[in-house]
Amino acid sequence: MLKPVASARVVDIVREQLRGAILSGELAPGSRLSVPELARQLEVSRSPVREAVLLLVGEGLAIEHSRRGVEVVNLTLADLLELYELRASMDSLAARLAAARMSSTDLTALRGVLDAQGAAAIGDWRGFRELDARFHQIIVQTSGNRRLARHAELLSREMRLAGPLHINESWHLKQSHEEHREIERALRQRDGPAAELAMHAHLTRVAGTVAAHHRPQ
Amino acid sequence: MLKPVASARVVDIVREQLRGAILSGELAPGSRLSVPELARQLEVSRSPVREAVLLLVGEGLAIEHSRRGVEVVNLTLADLLELYELRASMDSLAARLAAARMSSTDLTALRGVLDAQGAAAIGDWRGFRELDARFHQIIVQTSGNRRLARHAELLSREMRLAGPLHINESWHLKQSHEEHREIERALRQRDGPAAELAMHAHLTRVAGTVAAHHRPQ
DNA sequence: AGCTTGAGTGTTACATGCAACAGGTAAAAA
């Protein structure tokens, strides 16, 4: 039983590498993405690198200044709040749809993520965020609306660029975890409207907390 | 008072041309987008054409089959309903936000579009759709959330690919126009929740009508 | 000093060359 070989194109590998470097912070916000320079480092020609860089622009992770190069996006607080606003809308739609379509396997996976998150909540905010992303990802993926999943995924990645703007205090992480539990409960009971409301309340609350945290009064 | 000259890059012109050709149906859904062929027709080299084609893939107007070329997407009814579902969510958010931020100039523009639509409603469904797109565009643009505007715009373009799936019967266009009027009324009264509800009801109703029209029972 | 000018460096954007690949068709083998 042989599986088809996915033709490993150079551009795909480069895209993954660059995305990883950007999301991990290795390529910091504001960094210039020089095609010749990256090509030298990755030891490939400029063509696939140029293509990959433009794809990242399309994903919203980098911004293009016509004829003056591309650089990693540097999100402001306003940008992050925009993203939360949009995700509140999209993810709550996803939650409502997912409530009606989730398989028991999906629910188990979701529960697993939450349990892991509960265990990690002690102080490891890095792992916590990772699991948070996974939680939301499972929901949008099972919504059954592929475009919703794609756009939500794009927004999710974009938000990860705002690392220093997020809040890592334990009370906030605990609160998020509680809200995740509530969403999961609604999903398990297949209560679409409740899941939708809980998701919307969750993301709106987080956005408010982030805003308050960065605007002292 | 000289205006800055926007460096007209070949890739931008090609992208516009291809987008136009696709949205107008000149390049029909399913058509293969051969880079060398298009380069010959447009009388430019393959590089900017290749780039433009990949951008269209990123916009969702074309689909890439690894090493087997790119073709114009061919939307199914299910795809169109997915798009309506997502837009119902995004556009209703936009309507709520726009209610609080619209300037009187924006409101006048919106009214102008509606009046033109009312006049065109006689039987010119082509012009009607054009104005419909403009109506929604004004609202998402004035929402103040740039990402929302960008993603909604992408969805709007994608929907235009489903030409033959749309309904052009006059009673349906009239109904849409009425609902647009209602949305505009809520916006003019700066009633965010009402605008949100009206927009959501509008798009959900349209989606339902489209579904019913294509699934006889 | 403050401002132009111009050399120098590095990049972008476009053009083009070419190997590997995909798909079709016709000839050869079963």
Add this chain to the structure above:
DNA sequence: TTTTTACCTGTTGCATGTAACACTCAAGCT
């Protein structure tokens, strides 16, 4: 006839050449 093979055609994907452009900085001018 059906299957296999070989060949042919056109494309994709990567590499590379290069003109025009953008930025820096230091010399020259006011």
